[in-house]
Amino acid sequence: MAKKNKEQKKITKKLLNKYRLVILNEDTFEERISFKLNRLNVFVMVTITGILLVAGTTFLIAFTPLREYIPGYSSTSLNLRATQLASTTDSLESVININQEYYKSIRKVLTGDVKTVEFDLDSAIQSQKLNPEEIDLAPSEQDIQLREEVSKEDRYSLFENEKSSTDFTLFPPVKGNITSGYSVSEKHYGIDVAVPKDTPVKAASSGTVIFSEWTAETGHVIILKHSNNLITVYKHNASLTKKQGEQVKSGEVIATAGSTGELSTGPHLHFELWRDGFPTDPSNFIDFEQ
Template sequence: MSRKKGEKKAITKKLLHKYRLVILNEDTFEERLSFKLTRLNVFILVGISAIILIALTTLLIAFTPLREYIPGYSSAKLKLQAQQLLVKTDSLKTVIDVNEQQYASIRKVLTGDLKTIEFDKDSIENTSGVPNEITIQPSKEDSLLRATVEQQDKYNLFESASTPVDFALFPPVKGIISSGYDSELKHYAVDVVTEKDEPVKAAADGTIIFASWTADTGHVLIIEHANNLITVYKHNASLSKEQGDLVKAGEVIATVGNTGELTTGPHLHFELWNNGYPINPINYIDFK
């Protein structure tokens, strides 16, 4: 027991033993500075200095741009840029998907690779292929109810919002039809023979969704109209409009030509589509 106490006293004595640190002039040995130190003071001073150094280094890294030079550390600016690029990439992907769907539809229109259905020639609206409703003879009670409702609506101030709208198509060219619409032969158009370089006019108001050159049909122009209508003009000598242009009915959009491999002379290959289905143009347009 006394031995342990002696060891503790010896350690304490060493820690508290005083030393003098003297700084002398090397040439004159003149004393410049002197400090009284103990081992305990030195340990405490070194510990406090280490803590202060660690704290300053942490603050310097945390609140200055120096942290960006640490390997594996990503700055807030880089994270923001990465997030913005991710959003742009997602938006571009959506636009590309929409364009691919549109190009696929245009490709089907150009190649005519679509199934056909019979259309009602009296209405351009009835082109969805849905069968007509079955005609059922009304009962006596139903007839009386209809008469009552008609009498009440006779003085109704509010008109129905579903009134059908008339839609007229302008003839793109005038001439002789050399080849008519034939769904069995997949000729979903009429070929109108006319003089070369005759102006081709828009059949209705719309937007140019395709204006380019194809090997088979030459200069091709496609217009999207209201009521889900699309008109196609092929074998043109030249185009007066570009994709994205807005056109009015009767406005010149191209000139009649003989371009492309699938042609035998100057004429206009004209197609009319509604809701994705081809329609016989002569039912709605007078080309004479």
């Protein structure tokens, strides 16, 4: 016990021993500045300085426009500005087309082709708008074939009885053989589809990424939230191509299949379908077979 007290006193003495930091003129050895320090003060100053640097850096990144220069950061204001610029550009193109028509009428007068300017502003504005009667809405053969393929892939609508969601269908995230089916008794709330490694994994429907991270048991996991309180889960991916908060469209690639995580035994996709907080058998609504 006495030895332990001596060691503690020795350490305390080392921390509290006073030192003097002196800054001298090299030529005249004149003392310019001096500081009284001890090891404890130096440690406290270094710690406080480190905390201030971390806090300042965090503040600059989180609350100042500097965050927009970080690679991969998507600014809401920049997206809004881009949308506004696209709309403004479209409007300017219409104005330019109208002005060109007006200049053509003036040119005809100057060259003597006509005596008066034949230009009607209202007619010119209307000409820039699409006329639905002039658009051929009849589907082509390619459109008919595509619709048939999509109808086969999306053979079931998950919400057939809901009037507000009759058009809501699901896209197969991958195509392959189902190696393990949905089983509530075994607590397997999804299905396993065997696919080659790095097979593109697609979004079952349009929605928002609410989770995109690595987990020890199921590897790279991405979860999408869709309308109608529907959630889809994609596990054991080799890599993820979307981040949390991003919007995705139906059929858009969101990951590549793999065999990551402790619970994986080979390259496959574990896919789950949840609605209102309850799991549902995905194979009842999506055709995964090739």
